[in-house]
Amino acid sequence: MSKGGAFAKEGLMEDYLSSLLDEGPETLEKDPVAKLIESVPLQVEIEQPDVIEPVQPQVTTKDIAEAVDKVNEEQQAAEAHHVASASLQETLDDEFQALFFDVAGLTLAVPLITLGGIHNLEKVNPLIGKPDWFMGVMIHRDEKLTSVDTARWVMPEKYTEKLAESLNYQYLIMLGNSAWGLACEKLINTVVLNKDEVKWREAHGKRPWLAGLVKDKMCALVDVDQMISMLEQGLGSNDL
Amino acid sequence: MKIWAIANQKGGVGKTTTTVTLGGLLAQQGKRVLLIDTDPHASLSYYFGIDSEQLSVSVYDVFVADKLNADVVLDCLCPSRLDSLFILPATMALATLDRSMGMQNGKGLILKNALKFVQQEFDYVLMDCPPVLGVLMVNAVAACERILVPVQTEFLALKGLDRMMHTLEIMEKTQKRRFDVTIIPTMFDKRVNAAIDAHNVLLEQYGQQVWDGVIPVDTRFRDASQAQTPASVYSPRARGVYAYAKLLKTLQQETTK
Numbered sequence: 204m205s206k207g208g209a210f211a212k213e214g215l216m217e218d219y220l221s222s223l224l225d226e227g228p229e230t231l232e233k234d235p236v237a238k239l240i241e242s243v244p245l246q247v248e249i250e251q252p253d254v255i256e257p258v259q260p261q262v263t264t265k266d267i268a269e270a271v272d273k274v275n276e277e278q279q280a281a282e283a284h285h286v287a288s289a290s291l292q293e294t295l296d297d298e299f300q301a302l303f304f305d306v307a308g309l310t311l312a313v314p315l316i317t318l319g320g321i322h323n324l325e326k327v328n329p330l331i332g333k334p335d336w337f338m339g340v341m342i343h344r345d346e347k348l349t350s351v352d353t354a355r356w357v358m359p360e361k362y363t364e365k366l367a368e369s370l371n372y373q374y375l376i377m378l379g380n381s382a383w384g385l386a387c388e389k390l391i392n393t394v395v396l397n398k399d400e401v402k403w404r405e406a407h408g409k410r411p412w413l414a415g416l417v418k419d420k421m422c423a424l425v426d427v428d429q430m431i432s433m434l435e436q437g438l439g440s441n442d443l
Numbered sequence: 444m445k446i447w448a449i450a451n452q453k454g455g456v457g458k459t460t461t462t463v464t465l466g467g468l469l470a471q472q473g474k475r476v477l478l479i480d481t482d483p484h485a486s487l488s489y490y491f492g493i494d495s496e497q498l499s500v501s502v503y504d505v506f507v508a509d510k511l512n513a514d515v516v517l518d519c520l521c522p523s524r525l526d527s528l529f530i531l532p533a534t535m536a537l538a539t540l541d542r543s544m545g546m547q548n549g550k551g552l553i554l555k556n557a558l559k560f561v562q563q564e565f566d567y568v569l570m571d572c573p574p575v576l577g578v579l580m581v582n583a584v585a586a587c588e589r590i591l592v593p594v595q596t597e598f599l600a601l602k603g604l605d606r607m608m609h610t611l612e613i614m615e616k617t618q619k620r621r622f623d624v625t626i627i628p629t630m631f632d633k634r635v636n637a638a639i640d641a642h643n644v645l646l647e648q649y650g651q652q653v654w655d656g657v658i659p660v661d662t663r664f665r666d667a668s669q670a671q672t673p674a675s676v677y678s679p680r681a682r683g684v685y686a687y688a689k690l691l692k693t694l695q696q697e698t699t700k
Contacts, residue, residue, distance in 0.1 A: 213613075216610075216613055217613055217616075217617070218549070220581060220610075220613055220614055220617050221617045222547070222548050223547075223548075223549070223550055223551030223552075223578060223581045224551045224552060224581065224585055224614070224617050224618055225548040225549045225586075229610075294651060300471060300473075300525075302676065315471065315676070315679070318676075319679075319680065320677070320678045320679060320680055320681070321670065321676070321677045321678065322666070323669065323670070338493060374670065390524065390670060390672060391524070392523075392524035392525065392526065393470075393471075393525045393526065393676055394525075394526045395526055395527060397474060416507070416598060429492050
């Protein structure tokens, strides 16, 4: 059968492949497919840090839930500071994907459409005269990426020396097309969410960066545009 | 369920990167995606942080199962950081299959038969093939409806491509079917004349089978693999990801024609 192709022993190759691909008698079961969801746990098991002791105090889901519930008290304040744009809830499709990441035991989520990218956190050069949550500037391919100490920005009231020492930032989560990046310790996973799975804040309150609460995971969903706006103004998470 | 094999008998041409990046992009489209690692070196599995030697089951168990059914396949799956993306990991034990079943009739059709049991569970199956012609690559190629052949844009890789394409010709003859083959120029560096020359030769020799774009050299792929995250998530605006998104669009348009 050789036709002078690429193989020196063309016939041998043909025999080998013919044998492997011989259909033979059908012996397979025809049972219906079992349910994938039951067979495979959907949640990725989150690696535990090797060296970091549990940080006290950590932000608890209760803290986040309370922050979200405070909305009605806060929503009248500082409206003038908010970004005049469609709310995140309006912008997103009914189903959207979000990246979950960890900072000091706190899980945050950003919708993928507002994720600018992820960088390995490298050398950060501090700048003088900036807020304490401003880690500094990381140079990446001639681009200056502005790094935010996320734990300090999100929960300044819980930011102790001990917490600071325990932080092990690994990545920079870039916000939209901006130069701002949130330092994070661990990437968890990317999940498809339905809008119904989020307890949305009904109006922008004191923390416009907090779009809502992902109910199932009890974690904060970040409104990236609002957060960029606050960072540009040099505001901390509670400064409005 | 669409089944694509990513194959080339030459190593280091971008098979795993292609598999992971296309898989990530598909999952981000909301598609339910299964990535199958058929390479004993388990690069795809390691990409996702799966140390398959520590697992109790892998794709090896699918190959050696006494009787195939859905559970045999589903029990071997590992989740990823993307919730609609699953991995059927490889293990070094796969390397023994050529010896144990390389000359047995029908052993090239195990994956094809196994995937019939999960066809309702996934929208796309992408199979990362080993860089050698053997029972594993034959299984992947026999199971798929489309073959993606990443080719590094350099002359040695073109020689490897000749062999790969000829292998496919023989298999087409054996299976009495035509494969839908798309050659994907990878690791293209427009600053290097040899890469431009190799790309031109590729277009001359394989014409319509070559995708009309190129995957550029992009260090973000390496960074993404270090983070065990598909580049499409890790660095969605990277030029390499953009190129793969363009490739995917082309493939999906062709599939729906």
